[in-house]
Amino acid sequence: MTEPDVTMARIGRGVELGQRGEREAARELFSELWEEIGVTGDPLHRCALAHSMADVQDEVKEELLWDLRALEAADLVTDERARQAGVVGPVSGFYPSLHLNLGDAYRRLGDLDRARDHLERGRATVGVLGDDGYGQMIRQGLERLAERLSAGQAGRS
Template sequence: MIEPDETMSRIGHGMWLSQQGERDAARGVFTEIWNDVGENGDPLHRCAIAHAMADVQDDVREELAWDLRALEAADLITDERAARAGVAGPVAGFYPSLHLNLGECYRRLGDLDTAREHLRQGQAATEALGNDGYSQMIKIGLDRLAERLASAGHQTHRNT
């Protein structure tokens, strides 16, 4: 049975604020929730908070730090826990998005080898995704990251 999850509802509110362009307000909500959950709290909550918090950072290094926290927490989530929270698929479905975000951060920081490794991991994890709009969005994002990395590789070779 799916139980109402106040923390996930609060995270959803922060995400709504972010989508409305209220990045500062969203950061405030996510910071408050993160402080309530704590570094050793429920991994599902930590993953969701960190994943959302990364999206409202202005500095790519801060974004990367939050994305890494999200990945670390995802590794601790069980499918059973995710199902109790209403997650439709397996936890494995979290990884394409997490690796996409990490790959993009590393690309923006100029660490193209690490970016390519996260791209590879994200692409490999797409088999856990369904066939819906979210899945298509993530797959398109991975394709775009691959294109940007290929272009960056060509620019590097031309400059040497």
Template structure:
């Protein structure tokens, strides 16, 4: 069964990534946020939407707010809910990406201590990822953030 909210979020992701229409994606995500009643919505919708909304922010401080919302909602997710939505991840598999994004935000904001903490949390969760495109993407991101923090 298709989840209409996840479908709409996917449309926003396509606007951003495939079509380069960040502002249109941000507008769509804002409408979806209102429709799901913000942080009171289904934790899956909140986490995925906030994670996606963070990617279309122009201001790093706003990006951080959305990434923190995504992390808080992920703490409420179960493997069963992800399976029910047809997602091929475990709840634990979401954390490396969430912490990677937070680490990058904190790095951009100049808080290298928090950036390193989130980098370590991302590394600690890597065992939950497979050797697939998603896992390789996160591993590459971790290597890049490690280099940025070292230099």
């Protein structure tokens, strides 16, 4: 049995704050954690934290910045490290969500070419996800993004 990953648990608390609508409190907790982890800290922690921090941003440009940090860190995470932290499944399962979020952020910023690139990258990696609720949610998100892009929709909608 592995020891609980305290940092991942703290990130989880921040996610809960964000889901309850306490976005500012979540940002504060995530900022504290980012200072502790640092830009060269554990890639798994950086990936999870940045991906979660993106979700509580009010500005799309800030959201994009955090999602790019998450993607960069994901490329450095090994399956063994993820398993040690209690992550179920391979690291490749991170990418569909990361590309979905990046694609949607680029769409909202009006960069439809980059949005389409991340849509295709997300579609190329979605097969690693199961047919559970999470996998279905990501697949549906990718399809919504595809619909918006085919309609040429930039902006918040």
